[in-house]
Amino acid sequence: MKITDLEKKIGNFCLQIDHLDIEPGRIHGIIGPNGCGKTVLLKILAGIYTPDSGIIDYEGIGFREITMLSQRPYLMDASVYKNLIYPLQIRHIHPDENKTDELLRKAGLLGQKRQYARSLSSGERQKLSFLRAVIFQPKLVMIDETFSNLDTESETLFIEMIREIQKKEPITWIIVSHQLEAVHQLCETIHYMEKGSVIKNETIAGRYRGSGQREIEKGHTGA
């Protein structure tokens, strides 16, 4: 995905990204201080906000193949299971209950399968929203601070699940997080933002493909 000359003004805030390359099939992290525009950028990429100007080339990814997890996940007033299979239902895909049970078991939610989603804790809600996001095999998943309420064990579990997905059939991930350790553990490219712009990109070359060597590209963004 290629972003060129993107601009969005909201009140006194201005997002201005001259150039950002989101290489497909990789795990990207976005790091930056509070209020620097990380969520605004994700919302633009998800089609929730319309930019004032700029070009976003999704390189073949359709809007129905994009999913965004927000800090406070929206869940339907229905059971955990119904929430989980909803993305499949709207795409007319019949859920394989063995597979869905396996996902719930991995996330420690199998015991709550028939409970109302509203009865879940905030961390459990985040886990359910993650499972629901990956169940329909999207091409782009954007995660906005979804790891913030997870305990260490759950965070590790999600890192492992993301790695497993990448090993089988790599998709593109954009992960916004203040959990710097998790971002550094997981991401292949890290984009640093400040005051509405991307100021630096850091790539760990071949992280899941061999060398693990770190390269820093400065000035690549034109910032």
Ligand SMILES: Nc1ncnc2c1ncn2[C@@H]1O[C@H](COP(=O)(O)OP(=O)(O)OP(=O)(O)O)[C@@H](O)[C@H]1O
């Ligand atoms: N709907 C809105 N109305 C007014 N201002 C907004 C709106 N959405 C975002 N902003 C402003 O845009 C700026 C960037 O917000 P954004 O949520 O993208 O920051 P962030 O980098 O995600 O921060 P954090 O790390 O705190 O989540 C902030 O100053 C925020 O107040």
